[in-house]
């Protein structure tokens with residue numbers, strides 16, 4: 001496989017259960033094998049390495065920064081922060097959700113109980129599988145936006161980082 005500079009990414013694991021300090025910053029090798037789930041609406045988007053599988057505690061969400069080269073016309077800005085993603089390891093698989101609230105775009109946090117995602121801006125609650133939490137206040141019209149995610153043969157976790165229209169019932173990927 002040819003070396004792709006866009007795949008050399010840095011990772012910062014921001015939070016397990018509410019911690020804000022950086023726990024890790026590592027350069028990751030290139031990917032070879034798709035082994036995790038992925039969803040549609042993302043063909044052609046680059047895969048960005050965001051974590052090592054072994055860094056992710058089983059069943060405990062971890063928030064990571066997505067850092068990658070950004071291409072705009074004829075220019076490339078190296079290693080730009082694109083956004084944040086919540087990862088949740090389930091055995092050998094990983095779920096990934098953008099940390100942008102689908103209501104109006106605030107940053108999704110982990111609730112103090114560690115069993116829900118929460119947006120404090122206008123109060124929205126989500127289960128750890130991204131669904132809106134039944135019986136809790138929720139201004140969002142939809143659940144969290146899942147991102148395509150895969151685990152490579154080297155046990156690195158990669159996502160296709162997408163931005164979504166906020167305030168709609170249906171998830172719409174922005175260009």
Ligand code: FES
Nearest residue numbers: 101103104119122
């Ligand atoms: S932006 Fe999250 S609830 Fe409004």
